[in-house]
Amino acid sequence: MRNLIKEFTKGIIKENPTFVLALGLCPTLAVSVSVANAIGMGIAATFVLLGSSLIISLVRDFIPEKIRIPCYIVIIATFVTIAELCMKAYSPALDRSLGIYVPLIVVNCIVLGRAEAFACKNNIARSFFDGLGMGVGFTLALILISAIREFLGSGQILGYALVKGFEPIFVFGMPSGALLVIGLLLGLFNLLKGRKV
């Protein structure tokens, strides 16, 4: 049990997919404009990670080595389709603002990376907690980045204005602002971990 908790918590700080593994940066850059987007994207990605890790771990002994990547993609795509259709049905506004980035979870390197690096070598329980931890870590990273960007870029968080008279710094709402914030947070993470690059 202790092991399983460890598999879960490592994804949040020690092996955070965004800040430590630096995986899945393109959806991070694209959807971190607002906290609402970040939460939606995080939940969708976590769902896909969980489902695909579980199934891949289940069938890992039956997949031939040479065609494992196409097999993973088919499994991942199934879950992405479920997530996308659910989002379209229950939250069309979120679906519109996330746009192409929901279907693109199929090629998200966190999902494929965990399938290749973890789920295909470990049992179901460990894969499940690994997927959950990575999903939560990704979601938290997205929320952190988007909170900074939404506050600086538009003076709001989740649509509520926080400080009166604050002149929004437009650049943080643009892609260049995303790169700035992610770069500085990556540096901060390395600083806190005492890691020299």
Place this chain on the structure above:
Amino acid sequence: MLNNLIVSGSPHIHKPESISRIMWTVVISLIPAGIAGVIIFGWGALWLTLAAVAAAVLTELIFSIWTKKKITVLDGSAVITGILLAFNLPSGVPLWLPIVGAVFSIAIGKQVFGGLGQNIFNPALVGRVFLMASWPRYMTTFTRPFSYDAVTSATPLAMLKEGKILEHISYLDLFLGKHGGCIGEVCILAILIGAAILLIKGYISWHIPVIYIFTTAVFTYIFGSGKLFGGDWLFHILSGGLILGAFFMATDYVATPLTAKGQLIFGFGCGLLTAVIRIWGGYPEGASYAILMMNAATPFIDRYTRNRIYGTK
């Protein structure tokens, strides 16, 4: 006795020049343009410049202490960044704008790369582009010269972009700075006095500025108006931030190529990009973006213009 001897690799030529000496000379050479800015736009220009300099120096000091590096504030490079940033602002902006810009210039444009000598972009231009992208409303509201209050006027380049007639602005007005614009860029005469100091002292070489201005002139002459070879090249040279950029920002030691051949390519690229942005781009003025883009290309230029090592083919 032996302690006085410096053991080092060749070359052994000794000159009294040092980083701080060069940097403070650049500061002095910027003073004429600053005085012109104050005369044209009033005391507000001075306060903006001082605020930017103070913020830049303070940020540099904090970073030096924080990263436990040698304290480099007194070498004057942060002062130059502050002055150049303020010179690239309209005179009517609120006082916090140059402060935010200067902090950004030094922190993001310079110190995160490792301080002086490591920055890949010109820090002052990084700050300016940041302000331009963040608060375009302030950055494109220019004060009318000699009005000393909030009467706004467009820059000549902006008027050209909007297709307005420019008959009331003569070349002499442009040369002396009697038009709307940023604090340090309007008075060409004052900038040229400063540039002459640097050229005579040999602190900058002629390659980048001359080729830069020449290229811009040629391209605006060819493509500047509806028909070929009919552009007003003199107007393009004398307006906007071209002269200030060419002499003071495109000649930054750190972010520009090392060899003369590389500098010629750099100057040509700056000129081409400036002309392209001015003629076809969305912004009326493109000097700062042109220089930043060529800064990004500098390592590439340096790789292909390496001098031949003596004795090799």
